[in-house]
Amino acid sequence: MDEQTHRPGPDGTDDVACALCGTRSGSETAPPTWLCSVENGSRRYYCDECARTHIRAIEGRLDSAWW
Template sequence: MTLLTCAVCGTTLDSDADEQSAMLALAWVASHERGRDLRFCPQCARDNLRAIEAKLDTDYFSNH
């Protein structure tokens, strides 16, 4: 099984459980931060998308 765990709210999803779970897993967002592989559920991804993008921008500007 492939268990996804939301880095924000801690909800879990087994994407291999059944077809519906596999579909739901597609809406999850993956983010790589400081070598860690983070996952965000659709709800938290929407809430945090701006923060995630802001962090990417910060990294971009600090590297140039």
């Protein structure tokens, strides 16, 4: 296991982690390739790999949440 050193930002904010596989982006903002979904009022991020795999499920949930 190679675990990256987790350093909180100056504001105490965490780096963005994928909601599915837990991959960390290494920064407070998700990379442009990541997918951002708002579920139950909180933001969830999905890495590009999970986004590709679960794009339909994620979009389906997003639609139902918005309606």
